[in-house]
Amino acid sequence: MQRIVYLNGEWLAESEAKVSIFDRGFLFADAIYEVTAVIGGKLIDYPGHAARLKRSLAELRMTCPLDADSLLDVHRQIVARNNLDEGLIYMQISRGPADRDFAFPANPTPTITLFTQEKGILSSPKLETGISVITMPDLRWVRRDIKTVQLLYPSIAKTEAMHRNADDAWLVEDGFVTEASSANAHIVTTEGKLVTRSLSTAILHGITRASILDLARGAGVPAEERAFTPQEAKNAAEAFITSATSFVMPVTRIDGEPIGAGIPGPITQRLRAAYVEDRRSNAI
Incomplete structure (x- = not known):
């Protein structure tokens, strides 16, 4: 069964999610990410991850496409849509697509993606x-x-x-x-x-x-x-x-x-x- 992922406001099967070849995350690694653990279907240490996300974005002069409440809601939705009990949520925000140039584009449209990964965190050999x-x-x-x-x-x-x-x-x-x-x-x-x-x-x-x-x-x-x-x-x-x-x-x-x-x-x-x-x- 395919995972449901989040891409720029849409919920898609993972095989249907596509990002532009001109995205600066692909061309320049011009992107940041966060990983939040999920235990029992709930988010672990989420406030700390949200705060660090905000700091990383500011350091790179990037903006988040979602406000704080919406970002939390998306995290909760992706857990529910994938019936994730234990595992991880990976979120990535890039500066978005732009013609190739080393200088930051003037008015970029950021790309935001989230996907889940089932993983046993509480137990490991x-x-x-x-x-x-x-x-x-x-x-x-x-x-x-x-x-x-x-x-x-x-x-x-x-x-x-x-x-x-x-x-x-x-x-x-x-x-x-x-x-x-x-x-x-x-x-x-x-x-x-x-x-x-x-x-x-x-x-x-x-x-x-x-x-x-x-x-x-x-x-x-x-x-x-x-x-x-x-x-x-x-x-x-x-x-x-x-x-x-x-x-x-x-x-x-x-x-x-x-x-x-x-x-x-x-x-x-x-x-x-x-x-x-x-x-x-x-x-x-």
Whole structure:
């Protein structure tokens, strides 16, 4: 059965949805996106994603074709139309079609699309074993705080990790970990302190990252926002990543070396459980 997708105000079967070959999202990756998790047919952390969307649009001088209420309504409708109980909603907004020119067009008509993806988020075999990551140079553009669709290098990194029998890559710049290919990176020191890189243009301002920091502090887990090296991560007691697609996922090996005991750590598991409980109770 085909998914029902949203394209510029229309609800269409996925095979019927078409975007112009002149769309700047296709020609220049001139587009931003957001991913919202769905659990029990409800949206997880939606206000944070909506706020980040607004910020990304402003940074690129783009406008959203829908107002805030309409955008929320479309998210709820796409869940209902696809009978989505657990999974993800991907939303993308491009500057729209225009004749090819590097300069932004004067009066563009943005293209907005949404589609769903069924995915088991609450359960995964990797939650029992943790994932393995490799380290790679971070060769992305410097405005990683804007959630754009130019994801070629993260795709290269993820593919390289798979070729090296790992699950993901942690990217390194100037000797410090920035983030994973599509998630924020965290470690737990042997003293039990949560450490994650501070916000800047070097990393995406993760919505799940922010939630985990709040929950950690509320649960009495000390947290520090600063950069850390790959070696510090390898010497840590625990490590994990956060994202809308995996929530909190343990990292148990870096470059083939086990982290701590080589199994998901207690603080990681505690924070994941707290996140799931809290965000499900506040889903909309």
